[in-house]
Amino acid sequence: MRTSMLAFLTALSLTGGVVASRVCGSGANVSTEYQWHVGAARYDGAEPGKKDSATIAVSIAPGNRTMGTFFECVAEWPESWEGWYEDGNIIWSDCIWAGNGRTYDTAVSFALDWKNNHTMYISHTFSCSDNQGSDALAIGSFQLDMDCTTSDKDGTSCMLKGEGLDVTTTGRPARLAADSCADNAHRYQSWQLENWLRRYELVPGSPSSSAPSSDTGPSFILRNMANTDIFNCTTSESQNNTAVGSCKLDTEESSTTARFNFNRQLNVLTIKQQWNCSDSSSFEATGVGYVQATCSREGNFLTCTSTPLWIGTETL
Numbered sequence: 001m002r003t004s005m006l007a008f009l010t011a012l013s014l015t016g017g018v019v020a021s022r023v024c025g026s027g028a029n030v031s032t033e034y035q036w037h038v039g040a041a042r043y044d045g046a047e048p049g050k051k052d053s054a055t056i057a058v059s060i061a062p063g064n065r066t067m068g069t070f071f072e073c074v075a076e077w078p079e080s081w082e083g084w085y086e087d088g089n090i091i092w093s094d095c096i097w098a099g100n101g102r103t104y105d106t107a108v109s110f111a112l113d114w115k116n117n118h119t120m121y122i123s124h125t126f127s128c129s130d131n132q133g134s135d136a137l138a139i140g141s142f143q144l145d146m147d148c149t150t151s152d153k154d155g156t157s158c159m160l161k162g163e164g165l166d167v168t169t170t171g172r173p174a175r176l177a178a179d180s181c182a183d184n185a186h187r188y189q190s191w192q193l194e195n196w197l198r199r200y201e202l203v204p205g206s207p208s209s210s211a212p213s214s215d216t217g218p219s220f221i222l223r224n225m226a227n228t229d230i231f232n233c234t235t236s237e238s239q240n241n242t243a244v245g246s247c248k249l250d251t252e253e254s255s256t257t258a259r260f261n262f263n264r265q266l267n268v269l270t271i272k273q274q275w276n277c278s279d280s281s282s283f284e285a286t287g288v289g290y291v292q293a294t295c296s297r298e299g300n301f302l303t304c305t306s307t308p309l310w311i312g313t314e315t316l
Helices: 003-008
Strands: 033-044 053-062 071-078 091-097 105-113 119-127 135-143 146-151 155-160 165-171 191-201 219-224 230-239 242-249 256-263 268-275 283-290 294-298 301-306 309-311
Touching: 033 135, 033 146, 053 105, 071 105, 071 283, 105 309, 119 165, 119 309, 191 268, 230 256, 283 309
Parallel strands: 091 283
Antiparallel strands: 033 053, 033 155, 033 165, 053 071, 071 091, 091 105, 091 309, 105 119, 119 135, 135 165, 146 155, 191 219, 191 301, 191 309, 219 230, 230 242, 242 256, 256 268, 268 283, 294 301
8 A cells, every 4th residue: 555545544533432322213114324424535547668457445424423423434445446356246345443423334335337427335344223133324426526637657647626516325125034045135234244254374584475384264154134144164175376265154055155265465355155055046146355354464364354345246
């Protein structure tokens, strides 16, 4: 990440907590809306002649900004991708809570389609005040109106025009009680990733591109946000820079399976869930996420964890 981008980001404090919950609505009432404010946005492309990544950072605040908090939405990917992974799926990344003030949300994520009018998608999961013990999902999209300059030395840099903009997210339908093919085929599939854990060995001072001498690969819990599926996912093997694993469902009687692969060099996670029904109704959902884990070091070993991350599938 370039120095100019680091200067743009605000240092995060950890003085607050998640409080209260949102009204979710139920049944056919899925039009509940939630307000957000985009305060700033910056894009830095790769420097000319270098195969560096492009970096996007967007600052968003929930509600009417009286809650005194904000989220920093940051992602990094090869500039030529323009927000899309090699397999044709858009890349979802987490928005990191500043930790100050109050927040209603469990996970806040975003995706940026830089290729098509700089379209940004925001999603957030949260507990429901009108249905104790349940949670919900809301999604919204808008265009970033960016002022861009390009130079032979620094490449392309862009800043959000004006003083920001107000955007709206809309609640999605309540979760299905089962994971049947017929019902899930018509629902937007997404997952909330929790309890991310990865341990690997890397000598201090090693280049960031160096391969770890040992790596457990990631393990995590995967919650489907369209139904009640909960998977326990663990790495089973490594292939070059990619960790490959499977996900075990809590219940034995199910027609669905899940698996993942994790690109350790790019920190990109791909989730695939398949519904194995009759030949005519079987289908697969794929989501791609950029995982920004926090790592602590003890000698040559690093332990990496992450706050909850929402990963979607296609754009809406």
